[in-house]
Amino acid sequence: MLGLTEDYFSHPGNRLGLSSHEELQIAIESCREIIMRLPETSKRREKLVERLVELRLKLQDPTENEPNLKTVLGHQFIKQMSKTMKRNCDCCSKTIWGLFQMWYYCQACGFKCHEKCVGATRRSCVALAVKSTYQLKICPEVGLSNQMYSCAECKNPISITGGTADEARLCDYNGLYYCPNCHWNDLVSTPARVLHNWDHTPYKVSRGSYQLLKSSEKRALLEVREINPMLFNFVEELAQIRKLREDILKMKPYFLTCSIALELKLLCKLEDRQHFVDGSHMYSMRDLTQAMDGSLTQDLSRTHTEFAKHIKLDCLFCQAKGFVCEICNAGETLFPFDSMVSICPRCSAVFHSDCFSCIDTMCPRCKRKQQKKQTSWEESSSSDDD
Template sequence: DRGVGCKSGYNQMHFHNTTNDSLENYHTNSAFYNICSLGPETTVQTRTMDLGLAEDHFSRPMGLIVAPDIEQLKMAIEECKKLILELPEHSERQKDTVVKLIHLRLKLQELKDPGEDEPNLRILLEHRFSKEKSKSVKQTCDKCSTIIWGLIQTWYTCTGCYYRCHSKCMNLITKPCVRSKVSHQSEFELSICPEIGLDRQDYRCAECRTPISLRGVPSEARQCDYTGQYYCSTCHWNDTAIVPARVIHNWEFESRKVCRSSMRYLALMISRPVLKLKEINPLLFNFVEELVEIRKLRQDILLMKPYFITCKEAMEARLLLQLQDRQHFVENDDMYSLQDLIDISSGRLSCSLTEVHTTFAKHIKLDCERCQAKGFVCELCKEGDILFPFDSHTSVCHDCSAVFHRDCYYDNSTTCPRCARMTERKQDEVPVVKDA
């Protein structure tokens, strides 16, 4: 006889119908009926002993799970909670009962989410969901905003935008993958918090259309500093991010509260070179000295690039790959990513780019004889060392790319000697047509 005060009729019927396949269901049901059949005269200690929670509540029942099992577990949990309140505080018996309550709740969660065999890859609304294997990492479901218990729940992560959700929440997802938006619309919102007002949003969340208001009834309205729109607490978790518009117009890098979709979009766009500062805000170079320094270093690197792509030693040493994380630096000098601007503000980019610039210049001017042979001699003064277009004291002819000392070039009132020679050469090549 497993419990005190068990109903004999129930026990006889249950033992008669119990098989090896449903033995564990019996343990759970028996625990529930033990609690329900306790009389008021039963002592607290007896009720603790009769709770019947010593079984392994993490194991899965072999038989089919039916609705009454879940309801019975819920009632058992409520009885267990009442029992905890009746026991002396901080007593060992109360601590043991709390542990048993946790086991019951985990058992209930397991019954709700059976964790059947799920596919490893699921595609939904352009999301590519991959089944997670980690059991110890605690995450939060982006759909229902509750904790994902990896130990007993199946969950997925989108490989594109890192959207996480329970397996049971998959069919409820309405948000498309943010990476698809990045692929179709690779540009930032460049207006600072372009608010349109709650009335223009019909007092509904801009994403899921849940009713919201500033008073928090029925749901709190939270503004995204990136889009300027209002969202519910399910779509806006008060995450913070650096807003590109504030950086470009105000050189401000303070993190602002943004909604979940904006946070993912900014995270995916942060390294994309889509900001052409000379067109968006050319006055920024007049106020931020670091930007002028970075622009000069980038221009020098572009002048060094022709030396490397024609030098066998430089290609074997893969010097240009030192900028593989910022590939746009060897393609142009006017496009910036948001990460570039963040690193410029912190001083990190200036240090790393100066180091790369020094390495490149050392190869061309000191280490490689082939690259040294491609230097220039100032044809205006015909004095001094070999000149290179990226030297700080030189000037380059815009027409023929010849290199001169800066002082010589600006003091010279005549045309570029190399341009003059090229013009004479072209005139000599023009055939003279004789009259018949």
């Protein structure tokens, strides 16, 4: 096609009167042009792609002298080279040809761009924008006039009635308008719609909002009890998850004082959801999504069953920390995470719910402690009088 053969790419033999390094560079550029012109399904293209990779390995590319890590607007860009062809640059929206183009990737937010576009990056790293919570108003549209008919990110002119190049696209997450270069019609569920309407339908958002929501989907930023407590009454899965989380927190003290549990690292089974071990009120967007499809309930149920089996059946040390109902003195050993039990708020003793509801003032354990304290005080007073 260009008068070059695959053998030329394989063995640059100083045919142009240049150094082998210069000939390799010329061969690589020519090979790139041929690959771009050949159909994607062409067998010759596949062979040339493999040859191009070999040539790149032979040649010490000048880009290798570039730093592997660049910091721009909070992005921690890391130099990449891959065989994946289908990537788009978040800066110029054009294709990144991973086989023969160097590109950079931000590990914090997923921003991808050509090497030449690093300096032209306009969007700050969204990982820096993730604070203590999300924007929780449903599509708070501000209007194009308030944006001065310009893109919220790059400030290029946009219009509702404009053509493809300057089309105004609404971001469902923050209510701002963007140009097509900054808004690729990515679809994602937004926290506001999920929490207020339990609506997990994906809506169109800007690239910045998409990267923000994706990079923070595992972070526990949502306190459902404060934002919409009625959600637990209408979503059965959430109510079940809340109960399972509360039970697991009641099991936690057993594992922290049990040498066998510490050796087995039982609590590490929830290391991917550390907030489940720290409390029962915070949720991540991933938690809510998996609560909707039922997978989180199944996972937590299996973990709950495994934890309860260790405490009640497998471990004698944990079994010894159970309670006997001191009101009826009957039945099996009780544990705080059992169903149909009540826990004294003063001494944390466990009783059958029916028995505990019959108590007028204090539970037997609290009375016993009070009597012991009173006796000790009286003995102390009598010894002082003597």
